[in-house]
Amino acid sequence: MAIPGFVLVQGVVVGLNYGLLALGLVLVYKTNRILNFAQGQLGVVAAVFLVKCTQGFHFDYWFSLVLAIGLAAAMGGLSELVLRRLFNRPRVLVMVATIGLSQVLYVFTALPFILPKNLSRPFPVPIHLSFTMGGFVFSPGEVLTLIVAPVVALALAAFVRFSPWGLAMRAMSENADSARLSGVWVRRTSTVAWTLAGVLSAFTAILASPGQTSVLTQPLSPDLLLFALTAALVGAMVNLTVAFVSGIAVGVIYEILAWNITSTASVQTIMFGILLAVLLVRVSALRKGSRSEERSTWLQGSAAMRRATTALRARVGATGVVVTLVVVALLPFVLSVGKSYLLSQICLYGVVALSLTVLTGWAGQVSLGQFGLVAIGAVMAAHLGGSIPLLLLLPFAGAVTAVVAVVVGLPALRVRGLYLAVSTLAFALWIQVSVVATTCWTVPLLGKRLCTGLPNPSSTLISRPSFFGLSLDTTRAFAWFALGVLVVSVLMVRVWRDRGVARRLVAVRDNEQTAAALGIPVVRTKLLAFALSGFMAGYAGVCLALASERFNTNTFDPTYSILVVSMVVIGGLGSIPGAVLGAVYLVGLPAIFGTTSTIQFLTSGFGLLVFLLYLPGGLSEVMHRLGDVTTDGVRWLLERPGVRSHLGGGGEGPGEPGEPVAVLAGAGEAPAAAGEGR
Amino acid sequence: MTAGPALLEIEDVLVTFGGVRAVDGVSMRVEPGSVVGLIGPNGSGKTTTLDAVSGNVRLQSGSVRIDGEEVTDYLPEERISVGLVRSFQDCRLFPELSVEDILMVCEDARHPVGVVSSTLQAPWARRSERRKRQEVDRVIDSFSLGRFRHHRAAELSTGTRRVVDLASIVLAKPRLLLLDEPTAGIAQREAEAFVPLLRRLRDVADCTILLVEHDVPMVFELCSHVVVLETGKVVSSGTPDEVSRDPRALAAYLGASAEALNVTGPTGASTPSGKEREGDRGESDGGRGGAGAG
Numbered sequence: 002m003a004i005p006g007f008v009l010v011q012g013v014v015v016g017l018n019y020g021l022l023a024l025g026l027v028l029v030y031k032t033n034r035i036l037n038f039a040q041g042q043l044g045v046v047a048a049v050f051l052v053k054c055t056q057g058f059h060f061d062y063w064f065s066l067v068l069a070i071g072l073a074a075a076m077g078g079l080s081e082l083v084l085r086r087l088f089n090r091p092r093v094l095v096m097v098a099t100i101g102l103s104q105v106l107y108v109f110t111a112l113p114f115i116l117p118k119n120l121s122r123p124f125p126v127p128i129h130l131s132f133t134m135g136g137f138v139f140s141p142g143e144v145l146t147l148i149v150a151p152v153v154a155l156a157l158a159a160f161v162r163f164s165p166w167g168l169a170m171r172a173m174s175e176n177a178d179s180a181r182l183s184g185v186w187v188r189r190t191s192t193v194a195w196t197l198a199g200v201l202s203a204f205t206a207i208l209a210s211p212g213q214t215s216v217l218t219q220p221l222s223p224d225l226l227l228f229a230l231t232a233a234l235v236g237a238m239v240n241l242t243v244a245f246v247s248g249i250a251v252g253v254i255y256e257i258l259a260w261n262i263t264s265t266a267s268v269q270t271i272m273f274g275i276l277l278a279v280l281l282v283r284v285s286a287l288r289k290g291s292r293s294e295e296r297s298t299w300l301q302g303s304a305a306m307r308r309a310t311t312a313l314r315a316r317v318g319a320t321g322v323v324v325t326l327v328v329v330a331l332l333p334f335v336l337s338v339g340k341s342y343l344l345s346q347i348c349l350y351g352v353v354a355l356s357l358t359v360l361t362g363w364a365g366q367v368s369l370g371q372f373g374l375v376a377i378g379a380v381m382a383a384h385l386g387g388s389i390p391l392l393l394l395l396p397f398a399g400a401v402t403a404v405v406a407v408v409v410g411l412p413a414l415r416v417r418g419l420y421l422a423v424s425t426l427a428f429a430l431w432i433q434v435s436v437v438a439t440t441c442w443t444v445p446l447l448g449k450r451l452c453t454g455l456p457n458p459s460s461t462l463i464s465r466p467s468f469f470g471l472s473l474d475t476t477r478a479f480a481w482f483a484l485g486v487l488v489v490s491v492l493m494v495r496v497w498r499d500r501g502v503a504r505r506l507v508a509v510r511d512n513e514q515t516a517a518a519l520g521i522p523v524v525r526t527k528l529l530a531f532a533l534s535g536f537m538a539g540y541a542g543v544c545l546a547l548a549s550e551r552f553n554t555n556t557f558d559p560t561y562s563i564l565v566v567s568m569v570v571i572g573g574l575g576s577i578p579g580a581v582l583g584a585v586y587l588v589g590l591p592a593i594f595g596t597t598s599t600i601q602f603l604t605s606g607f608g609l610l611v612f613l614l615y616l617p618g619g620l621s622e623v624m625h626r627l628g629d630v631t632t633d634g635v636r637w638l639l640e641r642p643g644v645r646s647h648l649g650g651g652g653e654g655p656g657e658p659g660e661p662v663a664v665l666a667g668a669g670e671a672p673a674a675a676g677e678g679r
Numbered sequence: 680m681t682a683g684p685a686l687l688e689i690e691d692v693l694v695t696f697g698g699v700r701a702v703d704g705v706s707m708r709v710e711p712g713s714v715v716g717l718i719g720p721n722g723s724g725k726t727t728t729l730d731a732v733s734g735n736v737r738l739q740s741g742s743v744r745i746d747g748e749e750v751t752d753y754l755p756e757e758r759i760s761v762g763l764v765r766s767f768q769d770c771r772l773f774p775e776l777s778v779e780d781i782l783m784v785c786e787d788a789r790h791p792v793g794v795v796s797s798t799l800q801a802p803w804a805r806r807s808e809r810r811k812r813q814e815v816d817r818v819i820d821s822f823s824l825g826r827f828r829h830h831r832a833a834e835l836s837t838g839t840r841r842v843v844d845l846a847s848i849v850l851a852k853p854r855l856l857l858l859d860e861p862t863a864g865i866a867q868r869e870a871e872a873f874v875p876l877l878r879r880l881r882d883v884a885d886c887t888i889l890l891v892e893h894d895v896p897m898v899f900e901l902c903s904h905v906v907v908l909e910t911g912k913v914v915s916s917g918t919p920d921e922v923s924r925d926p927r928a929l930a931a932y933l934g935a936s937a938e939a940l941n942v943t944g945p946t947g948a949s950t951p952s953g954k955e956r957e958g959d960r961g962e963s964d965g966g967r968g969g970a971g972a973g
Contacts, residue, residue: 493798500797500808504780505787511773518733518767519851520759520788529794 007135008260009253014143016252017150018209020245022229023236024157025201030238031174032194033088036096036419039080039103041226044202047073048124048210049110053117055125062127070203076106077199081192086614088191093367093418094613097570100563101609104602111599124211142211153204154245157197161241166193174239223430223559224269228255230423231276237286251275266435273431277412280424284415313639317632322578330484333477341476342548345483347588349544352490354568354580356537359494361566362575363503364530365510366413367422370429371565374409374535376437376557377402378542383455383463383552386543391466395486398543399536406535407528414524429559438554461552479548486544487581490537494577497533506530567605571612573619582620684711684887685746685762685854692731692741694724694911701727703911704741709855709904714881714888716898716919719908719932725891726768728908729857732889733765734758745855759788762854762886768863770840774833778824778843779815781832785850786811814850822846838865841873845880858890862897870894877901895932899923907931 022040029037047069054065080102087095110116130144161167169190172180181187232251236243254275258268280287333341353375361367381398389397409428413421438459441452455461465473473479497503508516509526517523546552564587572583586608591600612619687709694702702724709715717725730736732743734755742751745761753761772781790811796804819825822842832840841861848856861877862870874897881888881901892898898905899919907915907928915928922928 496798496800500800500804501783501787501792502794502797504776504784507775508773508781508784511775512771514735514755515767515772516784517755518735518759518765519785519847520756521784522756533794 003261004257005135005260007137007139008256010134010139010147011137011143012253012256013249014139014146014252015256016249017146018205018248019225019228019232019252020248021150021153021201021205021208022225023232023244023248024154024241025198025205026229026233027236027238027241027244028157028170028194028201029198030233031241032170032191033095033173034092034177035084035088035099036092036230036423037198038096038099038226039106040198040202040229041205042103042106042202043076043080043199044073044204044206046076046106046110046115047199047203048206049117050115051207052122052124053115056122057117062125065125066127066207069207070200073199073203074196075199076109077202078192078196080199081195083610083614085188085191090613090617091418093365093422094570094574096367096419096422097566098609098613101567101606101613104606105610108599108603108606126211140211142208145211146208149204150208153201157201158241160197166190170194223426224434227276227423227427227430228252228272231272231279234276234279234283234287234420234423237283264439266439269431269434273427273435276427277424280412280416280420284420287416287420311632313636314628314632317635318628321628321631326488330481333480336477336480338476341480343589343592345476345480345548346545347584348480348483348487349541349548350565350568350588351487351581351584352541352544353538353565354572354584355490355494355577356534356541357565357569358575358577358580359497359503359506359537360530360534361569362580363498363506363510364527364534365506366410366527366530367418367566368409368425368534369422369559369562369566370409370425370427370432371534371538372557372559372562373425373429373432374402374406374538375542375545375561376432376554377405378539379546379552379557380437380455380542381539382543382546383461386463386466386547391468394466395540395543399539402539402542403532403535406531406538409535410528410531413527413531426559426562429557429562433554433557433559437557455552458552458554463546463550463552465547465550473547483544483548486540490541491577491581494537498577502529502533564601564605567609571605571608571619573621576619576621578624579619579621582624586620683854684885686711687732687855687887687889688744688747689728689732690742690744692728692743693739694727694731694736695739700911702731705908705911705913706741707906707913707916709887709889711887712885713904714890714902716902716905717889717891717908718893718895718898718905719914722910723908723932724911725908726859727911729765729859729889729891733763733857756788759851762852763857764848764851764853764855765857766844766848766859766861768859768891770837770844770864772832772840772843772847775831777829777831778827778835779819779829781843782815782818782847782850783811785847786814789851818846818850822849838869841865842876845876849880849884853884853886856884856886856888858888858892860891860893862892862894870897873897874900 025040025043026037029035029040050072051065051069054060054068055062058065060068084095084098084102087098124142126141126145128141128145131141132139132144161170169180169185169187170193172183172185173187173190177187228251229248232248233244235247238244255268255272258271262268262271329344332344336344353371356374357368357371360371378398381401382394385394385397409425412424416424437455440455440458441450465479467473468482471478473482505516505521505526506529508519508521509523513523516526545556549556568583568587569580570583571586572579572581587601587605590604594600616622618625687707689705689707689709692702692705693700705724705728707715717728719725727736731738731741734750734753734757738751742749744750745758745763748761750758750761750763773784776784790807792804792807797808819828822845824839824843824846827835827839827843832843835843845861858877862873865873877890877897878901890898890902902919904917905915905919905922906913907922907925909931914931915922915925917925
């Protein structure tokens with residue numbers, strides 16, 4: 002393995018950026034125990050604004066820099082104020098909220114007074130120094146990074162070490178409640194931390210931007226975030242020095258690998274392996290201080306296990322579902338081809354969202370990599386679509402994906418919550434960049450070639466097979482097929498919810514210890530959630546591939562995985578109708594207003610924040626209340642004189658009367674009665 | 680699984696947390712059908728001893744045997760196969776599950792049904808689900824929990840959660856039951872209501888009980904044997920009568936004044952031994968109970 006000097010320097014330049022990003026991640030995690038997915042995006046706003054100031058308003062560079070950094074600091078502080086309401090909720094939900102935040106910030110960069118008119122001009126750099134090393138020219142931007150990044154890191158170190166805020170942050174990272182009781186201004190400290198995180202992020206983006214053209218247009222770059230996370234994890238998410246140094250190390254390792262190995266796929270695979278190894282090695286250090294967060298109730302007023310309370314309410318609900326279903330089933334008759342295609346997309350995204358409802362809503366395992374599993378289903382469709390009947394292909398692809406999902410879930414036995422989310426995100430990226438993009442692999446030790454991928458991963462045509470002799474070639478027929486798949490999926494998930502699977506998953510999620518004491522096999526139950534979820538994602542992947550009649554690696558970008566998480570949260574975590582409603586909202590709405598990423602992020606970003614902050618029950622909660630109101634209306638109609646005889650007492654009030662109130666007193670007789678029964 | 684109460688033998692159990700020897704060479708033999716109370720000051724290793732038996736902590740050394748079967752290396756969820764059931768001090772249960780679902784989960788553990796047959800709603804899966812629901816209905820009725828059937832555990836008061844916990848214990852049909860402070864966090868008046876409840880539980884559940892409790896009068900009333908722990912070691916053990924007269928027990932936990940034993944609300948007993956003679960059915964057949972600490 003050759004390691005020329007300039008590659009090392011190049012690695013340090015890249016690594017300094019990772020290091021700065023990691024510092025921001027650690028700072029926020031230290032104070033609030035939040036994994037901030039918006040860390041990168043906070044600074045992108047500043048970088049874009051810097052370009053606007055220098056090129057649009059023709060301000061002096063340094064003045065613009067101050068403005069831009071001030072903007073990032075303000076954005077950081079403001080974000081903290083917005084998210085503060087969520088700080089006592091489960092950490093993974095707050096993490097999802099920061100994803101929403103990053104999407105809102107992306108939309109923010111597109112605002113007219115921030116977005117520069119001409120994006121193609123080079124990013125402004127204040128110095129003109131450059132040097133050559135081993136035939137490689139280091140640009141002024143890279144020189145700037147080498148100078149500024151260490152200074153910023155040292156300044157932060159001094160702040161944390163010597164200012165009272167730094168001490169407060171360290172106290173909060175140990176125990177926020179005690180810190181509060183001993184007079185630390187917890188809220189203000191966390192605002193300060195987020196403001197600093199904004200500044201750090203601004204430096205990251207401004208230093209990284211000259212080197213690449215994509216920073217301005219890229220909404221959320223998961224690989225950059227993952228490298229920074231790897232560094233932050235080495236520092237167990239609390240040690241700033243270790244995180245910064247590891248950031249540089251990650252950069253150097255990456256550049257060395259990239260210099261020696263030509264295929265991006267292999268480099269990504271190694272980086273994925275490093276991330277997983279770091280996670281598993283650091284797991285005990287990461288677990289420290291996370292007990293209380295594990296013990297917080299998963300949801301407040303969750304929709305997961307809600308059932309109709311009265312017969313009339315159930316009837317109203319069922320009527321609503323049936324009427325909607327009939328209307329939707331008739332829709333393809335009147336819809337255009339494009340809109341029929343949209344309908345099938347909504348249905349199939351609904352199935353993917355349902356798969357996440359099982360995994361995240363019930364089992365509490367957050368997966369940011371669901372589309373990695375969908376991709377596997379799609380590969381199966383491309384390989385086997387023509388050779389075996391569709392009715393067999395669907396469960397077969399589901400079963401294969403379920404096995405993969407169980408493997409993906411294995412780290413969940415050791416790491417949990419936030420870190421599992423990180424590993425699944427890495428998995429999704431790895432699947433997209435390495436696995437499905439590679440046609441043939443050379444098995445490392447055996448030296449054999451293994452061809453699992455597609456001949457042309459960027460565009461393989463897939464023909465739709467017939468279904469029981471019925472042709473699915475027309476868009477209308479396929480829309481019905483997709484609707485059928487959704488209906489069957491909903492029925493299946495309902496059986497899981499009502500007949501024993503869901504309650505076991507929820508039990509293990511809520512209280513592993515007690516579940517084990519009652520004899521629920523914890524490990525098997527956790528992996529079962531992954532298997533069920535993978536099964537659904539797998540056959541949904543087959544259907545999605547058939548819908549577009551084309552396999553393209555770009556359709557499995559991790560962005561879609563995050564979109565699915567948004568669907569589930571916006572719909573109401575754990576709710577079956579919620580998953581479907583989330584898909585309608587996030588796929589249907591942007592399609593009406595135009596599918597640019599701005600609109601996409603506007604709907605999902607604002608949706609996530611608004612629902613998490615103000616309507617934790619999500620869209621399903623809205624529907625449920627609507628159902629309640631309708632029920633009240635129907636009851637009022639039915640209870641008018643003369644109508645009641647028809648009804649036969651359908652509308653009795655909630656709660657069963659006549660139960661003893663003092664349970665404890667009454668329970669004194671109880672076990673005796675229980676004993677008589679045996 | 681054999682029926683009837685189980686025999687628990689603990690031998691030289693050592694559990695350390697860092698450098699702290701939380702349980703330091705505790706040995707104990709809990710006879711089938713007896714009720715043994717474990718008392719001691721805070722941090723004396725009572726709960727850790729229960730954890731050691733239920734498999735929630737790793738033993739440094741020593742062994743745990745149930746009916747002679749070595750269970751030291753069993754996972755917590757495997758120990759139910761030898762009839763071991765425990766309650767937890769915090770009694771959190773499953774916050775998001777309704778009372779009915781919590782009890783159904785207990786039944787799920789005892790009568791597992793495969794996911795595939797459950798998904799396809801195979802006839803045997805339906806039958807099993809129906810049977811479980813009947814069983815749960817019966818227990819809900821007998822504990823008068825009907826009003827709370829659809830309430831989530833997070834919405835229940837601590838007292839009600841404890842009742843649900845007991846109901847789940849009855850469903851689990853234990854042969855050896857570990858109770859960790861069943862009256863912790865509930866009001867004095869409710870705690871008094873708990874004593875007859877626990878006594879009935881002991882009588883009808885037909886199991887061996889190892890009880891950790893701070894309410895000394897209650898322990899002395901319920902238990903046939905009492906073991907006193909201090910800093911992870913057994914300092915005294917014997918019948919409540921013997922323990923209450925043992926100076927080491929008094930020094931370790933009961934305090935200088937034995938009168939403390941007499942203070943327990945309106946139903947307060949004169950002396951623990953007097954209470955036992957009041958026709959405590961568990962004790963009347965004498966030979967059944969008994970624990971020996973080594």
